[in-house]
Amino acid sequence: MALLQILAYPDPRLRKIAAPVAAVTPEIQRLIRDMAETMYAAPGIGLAAVQVAVPRRLVVIDLQDPEEEGGDPVKRPFVFINPEIVERSAARKVYNEGCLSIPDQYAEIERPDRVRARWIDEQGARREGEFDGLMSVCLQHEIDHLDGILFIDHLSRLKRDMVVRKVVKARRERGQAAIL
Numbered sequence: 001m002a003l004l005q006i007l008a009y010p011d012p013r014l015r016k017i018a019a020p021v022a023a024v025t026p027e028i029q030r031l032i033r034d035m036a037e038t039m040y041a042a043p044g045i046g047l048a049a050v051q052v053a054v055p056r057r058l059v060v061i062d063l064q065d066p067e068e069e070g071g072d073p074v075k076r077p078f079v080f081i082n083p084e085i086v087e088r089s090a091a092r093k094v095y096n097e098g099c100l101s102i103p104d105q106y107a108e109i110e111r112p113d114r115v116r117a118r119w120i121d122e123q124g125a126r127r128e129g130e131f132d133g134l135m136s137v138c139l140q141h142e143i144d145h146l147d148g149i150l151f152i153d154h155l156s157r158l159k160r161d162m163v164v165r166k167v168v169k170a171r172r173e174r175g176q177a178a179i180l
Contacts, residue, residue: 004038004052009102009150009167018050018057018146021081024124028058028081032122035060036077044100046138048145051101057082059142063134078135081120083143086128089114095137097151104170105163109154111140 007014021028031054039047039060049058062077093113098106114132117139121127131139141151152160 001033001037003041004034006038006042006047006051006100007053009099009152010164011101013053013055014050014101014145014150015148016050016055017148018048018055021056021058021120024081024120024122028056029122031056031058032060032079036062036075039077039100040075042100045134046142047100048142050145050148057146059083059139059146061135061138061142063138079122080117080139080142081122083117083119083139083146085115085117085140085143087116088112089132093133093137095134097137097141099141099151101145102150102152102163102167105152105166107151107155107159107163109137109151111137111154115140 031049035047035049035052035058038052039045039062045063046059046061049056059080060077061080062075064075089112091113092110094108094110096106097109113136114130115136116128116130118126118128144151144153152163155163
């Protein structure tokens with residue numbers, strides 16, 4: 001397994017729409033393992049393939065609490081290949097979201113509280129399920145990535161501009177080019 005580089009905003013590859021995964025091949029399974037390792041090392045709770053410069057419709061998510069009883073938890077991420085949301089609840093909820101591609105920036109985002117989704121799992125089986133709470137939010141956030149949408153796109157222009165200014169300032173302080 002290998003740690004992958006997570007693209008940082010404003011990298012234009014984050015805005016690309018991901019192509020479907022044609023088949024669950026050994027290369028896709030290796031990518032799944034590498035993405036999971038990268039997500040855990042970051043640390044994060046979700047990662048889309050586009051965030052590691054692979055424009056494919058693939059997401060890994062793990063909401064486990066790392067401080068579970070009995071030592072380290074067994075790391076088994078949910079794997080969503082070609083995920084699609086087929087139903088959204090009318091009920092909405094606000095969550096404080098962040099993103100591995102926009103480090104150290106958080107904002108309250110309102111999304112449907114419950115979704116029904118279809119996807120293919122890591123063995124190639126078709127699956128469907130309903131998710132609520134944080135899992136629903138995380139899945140919607142990661143599917144947004146697959147469609148070239150970032151969580152800051154859900155903010156008002158004023159709030160989005162504030163986040164972008166903070167990102168530019170942080171890049172400048174780290175000595176990185178502030179390409180926007």
